[in-house]
Amino acid sequence: MLLSEGDASPSSPVARRIEGVVLGRIAGIHASGAVCVTFPGAPEQGFAARTTTPFAQEDEGREVALMFEEGDPRRPIVMGKMVSPLATGATEAAADGRRVEINAAEEIVLRCGESSITLTRAGKILIRGAYVLSRSSGVNRIQGGSVEIN
Incomplete structure (x- = not known):
């Protein structure tokens, strides 16, 4: 300078x-x-x-x-x-016009207002929102080791 x-x-x-x-x-x-x-x-x-x-x-x-x-x-x-060199390799994103893939070492969070979708390294998917709707024109399936409703 x-x-x-x-x-x-x-x-x-x-x-x-x-x-x-x-x-x-x-x-x-x-x-x-x-x-x-x-x-x-x-x-x-x-x-x-x-x-x-x-x-x-x-x-x-x-x-x-x-x-x-x-x-x-x-x-x-x-x-x-400015981007931290340590963070540069921790997250990767790729898009080819048909698919977008985001990779991170620990966690990915998509957030808009009060709603969010979190993917964790441990395999957890957390969906949060004031109103959550699941809609399907075909079968809407819930499958897991155990399923709790309310």
Whole structure:
């Protein structure tokens, strides 16, 4: 990272020009989707940032790669989310247009609102929701070592 004196006044919180990539964090995400980031040398509240990828509330605090428009630290651009090398090999996904397969070492969770489907390494499948419907035009079969209803 190359720092040089910029056009900003010396009294501004960040008065240096930044060249290259800087690691920062998502400091906040507004309901409209606007992102605020912080990075070394930035004020605690951070700066509003433009981004190349969408973010959700659960991304708050996530480490991101930043660049700066015309080197101005007050104009950050989020280039992308940082991915842990340890997590990269733990989950795999493949799609060929007819089938999607997701593999994980411990657990896979599909979640939407208050509903979820969890697959565990031990072979358990947990389905949770406020309303669960099982419908079939053919036979609807329940089979297991034992079956408990209510």
